[in-house]
Each structure stands twice: as structure tokens, then as C-alpha cells.
Amino acid sequence: MSVEPPIHLSPPDLRGGEAEALLDALGSGWVAPVGPQLDAFETELAAATGTCGAVGLTSGTAALHLALLTAGVGAGDHVFVSTFTFVASANAVLYVGATPVFVDSDEASWCIDPDLLVDELERRQRTGTLPRAVVVTDLYGQCAEYGRFAPRCRELGVEVVEDAAEALGARSGGRPAGSLGDIAALSFNGNKLITTSGGGAVVGDDEERLSRIRYLATQARQPVAHYEHTEMGFNYRLSNVLAALGSAQLATLADRIADRTATRVWYAERFAGVDGVDFMPEPAASSPNHWLTCITVDGSRAGFSATDLMAALGAAGIESRPLWKPMHLQPQFSGSAVIGGGVADRLFSMGVALPSAPRQDGFHDRIAAVIDGVIAGAG
Numbered sequence: 001m002s003v004e005p006p007i008h009l010s011p012p013d014l015r016g017g018e019a020e021a022l023l024d025a026l027g028s029g030w031v032a033p034v035g036p037q038l039d040a041f042e043t044e045l046a047a048a049t050g051t052c053g054a055v056g057l058t059s060g061t062a063a064l065h066l067a068l069l070t071a072g073v074g075a076g077d078h079v080f081v082s083t084f085t086f087v088a089s090a091n092a093v094l095y096v097g098a099t100p101v102f103v104d105s106d107e108a109s110w111c112i113d114p115d116l117l118v119d120e121l122e123r124r125q126r127t128g129t130l131p132r133a134v135v136v137t138d139l140y141g142q143c144a145e146y147g148r149f150a151p152r153c154r155e156l157g158v159e160v161v162e163d164a165a166e167a168l169g170a171r172s173g174g175r176p177a178g179s180l181g182d183i184a185a186l187s188f189n190g191n192k193l194i195t196t197s198g199g200g201a202v203v204g205d206d207e208e209r210l211s212r213i214r215y216l217a218t219q220a221r222q223p224v225a226h227y228e229h230t231e232m233g234f235n236y237r238l239s240n241v242l243a244a245l246g247s248a249q250l251a252t253l254a255d256r257i258a259d260r261t262a263t264r265v266w267y268a269e270r271f272a273g274v275d276g277v278d279f280m281p282e283p284a285a286s287s288p289n290h291w292l293t294c295i296t297v298d299g300s301r302a303g304f305s306a307t308d309l310m311a312a313l314g315a316a317g318i319e320s321r322p323l324w325k326p327m328h329l330q331p332q333f334s335g336s337a338v339i340g341g342g343v344a345d346r347l348f349s350m351g352v353a354l355p356s357a358p359r360q361d362g363f364h365d366r367i368a369a370v371i372d373g374v375i376a377g378a379g
């Protein structure tokens, strides 16, 4: 058993400004899901994502829920969803009573396959069975290739919900994550690039829709003195105290991305020349935030498998994880329709997400020793 401290996959990264920001928020008296820190955080998020506005919420999952609800998605509708994602993307579809249809990944990006998506939309247009929306995940900090499907979605009247939970600060074709769909969800969960310990936001350009989301997230309370409600709402607003934490974290976003990118480069050096180990591919126009460094291991070429690598890391107290288990393989969604699926299946069977925190000498020496040992023991 290892006596050294555990190394986590993506631990919360505190950089010094957080405690003061929290104390300021407490001192302001706005210890509630409303206040100046929340307003400021929303303004900063809109700026960071190149959008007109943001609504701070209790989670990224809540953001996806309200994005779909305000897209008019409801019972009887189909919603296409990236199959290679975290379950929240698909659960939000269930919350509004709709049916998810899963779409496979592209080998070239691991994000949703644009050709597969557009071909299926064309086919469904001919048969009058278009989905109401598509939830597209910006995977592991890399934006999907929206330019290859979003224009066609718009022509067909299919709403594009960008699940940018993992991608804050990433870009595609020079445009920031959060600005690539019709509306987007962000997450500030503890393992994400910035955290509010738990939280999320919707960002977008449709001010009227953002106001409606803010209203729905506040129990759909009418703007009168007494408590007046004309429809069902939700208690989804982000705390003002946590927004202060978010602002302090967001201020260092560029450094965080630079550090995670350096970690990825460091792994590339470790695995350089090892046949059968491939990194998540990055299309030419993509500028990921490198939230997690992800690889696939072809055991027959590398001489060790993804499972071998994860076991060796685990034995040394170092956390790594398989890649997302595709939604169409989840027992929860057995019987759901899937378009393609083989690419995501293969990524799940061969993939590893490596511990991706900024480099720390002590930690990274330990990771290097394990990786070097696994490579040396191969073949």
C-alpha cells in the first residue's frame, strides 16, 4: 500500500484569491442566491464565452434542463445527444419528458460525428421525424466541429444545445466554447477547470430567453410583492457566495488552461515513440482547454492495455479513469436508439483519462515512474 498522498484525476485548483473573495461576499451580507457577486460573475462569464449574457445556476445539469425546457422540448419529442458524454447530457432530456437518440463520435475529434448527424437529420427530414434539438458535448475540453452541422441544424429548425460543461475557455475556429450553439451549459463542479464547489450557468445571446431562464430558476415567481405563480418553476439559482468563488477562479482561467496544456505536453513526451498509444486528436481549428489528458491504448501494439496502465497507476495511489461509458451502453438507456456507436464503443474499451492537474514535481515524478515502468515491462 502506498503511504504517499493520493493523486487525483482533476482536483479543485485553488490559487489564492478564493478565500478573500468568499470573505468579501460574506461581509457584503448577500448570503443568498442573489447579489452583486452573482451579477458580476454572470457578466464575466458572458465575456469569457463571447455571449450576451449568463445565468448562474446550481449545476450544469440544471443549465441543460432549462436550456431544453426553453427550447420548447417536451413529451413526445426526440432529442439527439452525443453518446460519448457524461450522463447529465442525457438525463436533462428525460427531465423534460423527451426521448434521447444517441449519436456516435467522430474518430477525428471524439466529439459528435458531423457527417453522421447531418445524414440522419436529412433522412429524418424526408420522413417528417426531425428531433426538436441536439445536445452536443464539447468533450474533455475540446469543442465539437459546429461549423459542419450547426448551420444545417438552423435551416432545419433543430435547436443546438452546446454542453460546454468541460470546455470553458476552449475555442473552435477562434470562437469560444459557449458561443457555438444556440444556447450553452457550463459546469463549475469540483473537478472542472474552474469550480464553485458545485454550480453551473447558461450562456447565450437571446436576452429574452436568458431572462426567462432566470425567472424559471427562481420558482417562476412573478414580479409582484406577494408570492404569485402562474407556472411551475425550479429552485436552481447559484448562491451569491459561490459566485464570488467562481469569479476568483475565473480570473485565472488563462493560467489554468496553460498549465493543463503543459501537463498534456508532458504526457506526450512520456509516451513519445510508444506504438499503440494515441492522444485525443485535435482538429486543425480546435484550441482545447485540455481539461483532461486522454489517450487510447492499443494493447496488441503497445504491449500493455488501458486496464494494465490504470491498474499500475492505481496501485501507486494515482487516480486515472476509463473514458466515458457511452450512453447507448448504459443499462439506464438500454433500448434507446443509437446512430452508429462503434467509435464510442472502441474509445471506451481502449481509453484512459490521465491525472490532469497542473504539474507538481513530487506528483509528476511519481506518475512518470509508473508510466516508465509500464512501458519498460511491455512486450
Ligand SMILES: *Cc1c(COP(=O)(O)O)cnc(C)c1O
Pocket (backbone or CB within 6 Å): 058, 059, 060, 061, 062, 085, 086, 088, 089, 137, 163, 165, 166, 186, 187, 188, 189, 198, 199, 200
Ligand atoms: C460535468 C458535466 C455536466 C454536469 O455538470 P454538473 O455541474 O455536475 O451538473 C454535464 N455534461 C458534461 C459533459 C459534464 O462533464
